[in-house]
Amino acid sequence: MKRQRAGRLEGRRIILGVTGCIAAYKACDLASRLVRAGAAVRTVMTGAAREFVAPLTFRVLTGEPVFTDMFETPREFDPAHVRLADWAEAVVIAPATANSIGKIAAGLADDLLSCTVMATEAPVLIAPAMNARMWANAAVRANVRRLEMLGYRLVGPDRGYLACGWEGIGRLSAVEEIMEAVEALFARRARRRGK
Ligand SMILES: Cc1cc2nc3c(=O)[nH]c(=O)nc-3n(C[C@H](O)[C@H](O)[C@H](O)COP(=O)(O)O)c2cc1C
Numbered sequence: 001m002k003r004q005r006a007g008r009l010e011g012r013r014i015i016l017g018v019t020g021c022i023a024a025y026k027a028c029d030l031a032s033r034l035v036r037a038g039a040a041v042r043t044v045m046t047g048a049a050r051e052f053v054a055p056l057t058f059r060v061l062t063g064e065p066v067f068t069d070m071f072e073t074p075r076e077f078d079p080a081h082v083r084l085a086d087w088a089e090a091v092v093i094a095p096a097t098a099n100s101i102g103k104i105a106a107g108l109a110d111d112l113l114s115c116t117v118m119a120t121e122a123p124v125l126i127a128p129a130m131n132a133r134m135w136a137n138a139a140v141r142a143n144v145r146r147l148e149m150l151g152y153r154l155v156g157p158d159r160g161y162l163a164c165g166w167e168g169i170g171r172l173s174a175v176e177e178i179m180e181a182v183e184a185l186f187a188r189r190a191r192r193r194g195k
Contacts, residue, residue, distance in 0.1 A: 010038030017093035020048020085119035095129035132168025
């Protein structure tokens with residue numbers, strides 16, 4: 001038996017941003033699928049995300065370090081968010097909370113994930129997940145429109161059963177759908193560069 005490698009995302013360097021909601025457990029499956037597709041995946045978790053899933057899970061699934069702390073003394077000269085931002089070929093935030101969406105839309109950078117997003121030139125894909133009323137909220141709608149206007153890519157959310165017991169729009173897109181959106185990011189970039 002040998003370790004399975006080689007896939008549609010072979011050699012791609014992806015930052016997986018995980019924010020604080022119940023759907024964070026689905027990010028574990030996403031991390032595993034990205035790795036199986038050949039990508040190197042470094043996970044950046046918000047403080048709230050760590051209330052839902054342990055960093056160790058992503059550490060084991062990806063085989064890469066997991067980043068959580070903005071103010072960790074850097075081992076190298078440049079701080080973690082700059083290093084991560086430079087390293088990434090794509091940033092995928094799944095699931096993305098209303099809070100993190102709002103921060104990115106406003107250009108705020110008060111934790112490692114939002115700083116990394118502000119510091120990167122890589123395309124950023126955002127997969128929101130939240131209660132249906134939060135998703136319908138006028139401020140959230142305006143933030144989502146602003147993200148789209150600024151060139152961020154969004155996938156979902158889908159309609160369906162929500163962990164809070166509601167039915168409606170706010171469910172994290174299926175992991176397969178997020179994978180397709182990640183592949184589309186790279187395909188679009190390759191087309192633009194003519195390779
Ligand atoms: C049990 C529970 C579930 C939550 N689910 C969501 C959710 O699905 N979507 C969301 O936007 N916020 C959700 N929240 C609220 C976020 O955790 C909160 O806004 C937090 O500040 C998000 O921080 P972050 O964006 O830095 O991860 C939930 C909170 C709790 C306690």
